[in-house]
Amino acid sequence: MSKFRFIALQELSSRKPLEVNVPKGDIADYYGCHVFNKKNMQKYLSDTTIEAIKDAVDKGRSISIEEADLIANGMKSWAKDNGVTHYTHWFQPLTDGTAEKHDSFIDFAQDGTPIERFSGKVLVQQEPDASSFPSGGLRNTFEARGYTAWDVSSPAFIVDDTLCIPTVFISYTGDALDYKTPMLKALLAVDKAATAVCQYFDKNIEKVSVNLGWEQEYFLIDSALYQARPDLCLTGRTLMGHSSAKDQQLDDHYFGSIPSRVTSFMKDLEIECYKLGIPLKTRHNEVAPNQFELAPVYEEANLANDHNQLVMDLMKRIALKHNFNVLFHEKPFQNINGSGKHNNWSLSTNTGINLFAPGKSPKGNMLFLTFIVNVLMMVFKNQDLIRASIMTATNNRRLGANEAPPAILSIFLGKSLTNMLDKLEKEVSNEKMTAEEKTALKLGIGRIPEILLDNTDRNRTSPFAFTGNRFEFRAAGSSANCAASMIVINAAMAHQLNEFKKNVDEMIAGGMNKDEAIFREIKLLIKKSRSICFEGDGYSKQWEQEAEKRHLTNINNVPEAILKYESPSSVEVLTREGIFSERELESRVDVEMEKYTKKIQIESRVLGDLTINHIVPTAVSYQNRLLDNLVKMKQIFDEKECEKLSYKRRNLVIEIGEHIDALKEMVEEMTEARKYANNLNNVRDKAFAYSEKVNPYLDKIREHIDALEMEIDNEIWPLPKYRELLFTK
Ligand code: ADP
Ligand code: MG
Secondary structure, eight states, X not given: OOHHHHHHHHHHTTOOOOOOOOOSSOHHHHTTTTBOOHHHHHHHSOHHHHHHHHHHXXXXXXXXXHHHHHHHHHHHHHHHHTTOOEEEEEEOBSSSSOEEOOEESEEEOTTSOEEEOOOHHHHHEEOOBOTTSOOTTOSOTTOOBEEEEEOTTSOOEEETTEEXXXXXXXXXXXXXXXXXXXXXXXXXXXXXXHHHHHTTTOTTOOOEEEEEEEEEEEEEEEHHHHHTOHHHHHHSSOSOOOOOSSSSTTOOSTTOOOOHHHHHHHHHHHHHHHHTTOOEEEEEEOSSTTEEEXXXXXXXXXXXXXXXXXXXXXXXXXXXXXXXXXEOOSOSSTTSOOOBEEEEEEEEETTSOBTTSOOSSHHHHHHHHHHHHHHHHHHHXXXXXXXXXXXXXXXXXXXXXXSSOOSBOOEEOOHHHHHHHHHHHHHSOSSOOOHHHHHHHHHHHHTHHHHHHTOOOOOTTOSEEEOSSSEEEOOSBTTSOHHHHHHHHHHHHHHHHHHHHHHHHHHHHTTOOHHHHHHHHHHHHHHHHGGGBOOSOTTSHHHHHHHHHTTOOBOOOHXXXXXXGGSHHHHHHHHHTTSOOHHHHHHHHHHHHHHXXXXXXXXXXXXXXXXXXXXXXXXXXXXXXXXXXXXXXXXXXXXXXXXXXXHHHHHHHHHHHHHHHHHHHHHHHHHHHHHHHHTOOSHHHHHHHIIIIIHXXXXXXXXXHHHHHHHSOGGGOOSOOHHHHTTOO
């Protein structure tokens, strides 16, 4: 057995679940103790200062430098009481993860005496060097500074000995370099647009918030085995590996009992999350072996997304303590399920109404219908933009792989709601409606809650499914920042609602009664957007054909999908709603293209290296053993006997030789393709070259390696196999 594999397996046998330190008392006693929340603020800040923060969060009022000083001082005292020595602005650059640069509280007075200081100025703004973060050309090399600025709406928190302050990250010239800035803008846009529409129905509605409940899927792999797989370490996925004889075919992992070593990891994680005020609720095994999921209770979208980013970071660290590595890659293993991140999305009002849940009165149901129908139109019109937000090198390996919807956008509504829309489409006449017709319609709409009660149907194959009181967007990848898709979905929703309001207002201005104008617009939207609704199996081949007939788009090529950020309709949505300037948008596309190129480039290099220095030598040495054997056979048996007794081994020698030649040849060709792509100057051309000329080699090379894995002596195979990686307890 190879040295690495031997050490890894030996280590593994000594693994025991780690004892977890459970804090004393109920969860409620320590929940949020590491967050500068209202309870902690009350101990360290005056009522007026707390009021200033509240005004900033609720009304967008800015915080004065004097107030900031008071807040910073209180924060520092709280943090110090919790053993904190450092602080950091915590932000979300356009990479896979968060960024932080820790500074100590230590400072020196004029006479050189050391003091601990944390001023309002430092709390509110910092100037980290932006030159090493993706900017898509927004940042000139001669002006490397970037700014981070405090996001008052997301509370500060403590991790280890560090006070973390959530911030936005922008360039010296004021362009967004992160996910949070456009996310906050999109949430504001949808608030404004949705509130205006709500006002048709209820004048008390003054604010609409976006809710997000994410579900995070992931794999856990024993660290010893992980370390013995250079491809996992460097790319997050296995670039080779024959399927295990048993994997998920017996469906015995989903919702099965969780292995004790994993439970101990989950417990540890939950405790840390509760301290950070992250409301984790659900944990379970997923479909593939060693795959799991966790989900919190939904929260306001900006906070929910910060929490997701924070949880991903905590998971990586806590997993290591338990001798696991966590994999967020969307498809770490071929032929078994990959991981997604469902985004459960809803809108709710300051009056406590969920706009995607049917109301208690006909008026409430009209509001519900208005929003549902606008979602249909929003997705219909923005299929390409929504797809652009989730297409990455890694997620592309999962989409359409019989476990995740293909790159076609569609909405599942359920039977009852579908029937309801059918009726509406027919019943609203094109003539002026009579009073009776309006009453009948309202009565019908009044029955929606009863109809929806039996709507328990849960279509798992739809990328955008209505699940009773929210939409579940399932195409996002497990490694993604939720903001990427939340930005475009909310921006597009804002845009659609603004259009809706404009059209209804025009009809009203033309003398039509308000209710009738709304009915008419709803009917029109149902008619126009109907082709986006699909109730069948989203994984099936028939759906792809059907979708084509309906003229729905289906783009599998990543760079091509990303380019749709710049289609005229996407630019209209994103710039008109003030989410991105055209410059920012162009830079985002460049960043995504570069990310794609780099990911494929790394995979291609790692695969090339492993092929040449792991696989080919192993194959050659096994082939030599076979040849030795054949030579010895010849010494003992005569030619005829020998021919008869060893022809299978001869064939194997030839077969292995063919694989070796094919591998060498393809690695050379792939290297040439990389060279060609690397010489292109334009980042977009480069991404296309990587997708068309380099990417196809990854699967082709793998086929030969996986075939060799089945032919070569297990003792000398240099990498842990799927059956070992996926079944450690
Ligand atoms: P499932 O696996 O059946 O889809 P889960 O219970 O695992 O569902 O996750 C559902 C997620 O949806 C949770 O995060 C939950 O808090 C969230 N959720 C529930 N209601 C809403 C809502 N109105 N808006 C947004 N998210 C919601
Ligand atoms: Mg779900």
